[in-house]
Amino acid sequence: MxxxxxxxxxxxxxxxxxxxxxxxxxxxxxxxxxxVAGILGTAISPADPxxxxxEPWASGVGGRxxxxxxxxxxxxxxxxxxxxxxxxxxxxxxxxxxxxxxxxGVTFHHGAIADLVEADRRWDGILSWYSLxxxxxxxxxxxxxxxxxxxxxxxSLLLSFFSGPRLEAFSHPIATAYRWPMADMEQALxxxxxxxxxxxxxxxxxxxxxxxxxxxx
Numbered sequence: 469m470x471x472x473x474x475x476x477x478x479x480x481x482x483x484x485x486x487x488x489x490x491x492x493x494x495x496x497x498x499x500x501x502x503x504v505a506g507i508l509g510t511a512i513s514p515a516d517p518x519x520x521x522x523e524p525w526a527s528g529v530g531g532r533x534x535x536x537x538x539x540x541x542x543x544x545x546x547x548x549x550x551x552x553x554x555x556x557x558x559x560x561x562x563x564x565x566x567x568x569x570x571x572x573g574v575t576f577h578h579g580a581i582a583d584l585v586e587a588d589r590r591w592d593g594i595l596s597w598y599s600l601x602x603x604x605x606x607x608x609x610x611x612x613x614x615x616x617x618x619x620x621x622x623x624s625l626l627l628s629f630f631s632g633p634r635l636e637a638f639s640h641p642i643a644t645a646y647r648w649p650m651a652d653m654e655q656a657l658x659x660x661x662x663x664x665x666x667x668x669x670x671x672x673x674x675x676x677x678x679x680x681x682x683x684x685x
Contacts, residue, residue, distance in 0.1 A: 508539050510570050512546040518628075521668050521677055522595065525626045526552050531592025536615065537599020541567025541576055547595075548574045554595075557584075581611050584618040591619055596627045601645040605635060608648075612660035619682040625662060629653065631676035650676060661685060 512519065526533060526547050535544040538556030540563060547554045548571070558564045559580040567576045594615055600608055615625060630638075632647030639645075648656075654665050657680045668677035 510540045529593030533593040534591045535595045545571040545574050593624045604646050609656045616661040621684040623682045625680045628677045
């Protein structure tokens with residue numbers, strides 16, 4: 469395995485992965501003070517530009533999809549309505565309850581990425597749409613490794629995140645988020661056991677998307 473080399477020299481970004489990072493984000497998203505449904509929405513607009521990325525990816529998965537950090541459930545439900553076999557995983561209990569209320573026919577699990585370590589099921593595709601943005605250098609690489617173990621060999625990951633020239637924290641309406649350089653994210657994916665990494669958007673866009681294939685170990 470290649471050594472991990474990242475652009476940030478800020479030791480404050482380093483830490484140990486576990487429930488801590490996701491628990492703090494889940495707490496922020498779960499508070500009544502934040503109108504998460506108003507910020508994220510509960511439906512996918514016909515004009516949503518992300519449809520041009522997510523829908524073709526889902527069609528190419530050819531199997532079961534897990535929407536990690538499913539939030540209000542809008543993408544999980546949208547893909548379900550298109551005929552895909554998809555379930556949601558969300559660490560904020562308030563959002564799980566909201567998603568179940570809005571989309572009673574869709575399966576949503578209350579849990580975090582760390583909970584996938586002991587899961588028996590393997591998925592053909594994992595959608596991580598801005599669900600890792602609150603993880604810095606001490607958390608995200610290990611989270612990607614867990615997502616790799618949750619995928620079958622050859623399975624596909626679609627990941628969206630904020631990108632920038634250096635790894636850095638920034639203020640987000642709900643909780644502190646991080647910008648990752650494209651090269652650093654690609655390296656983190658490779659270290660976690662992914663190959664065939666493809667950029668879905670330009671390398672200088674603040675909103676970046678990558679897809680990757682889980683390689684056999």
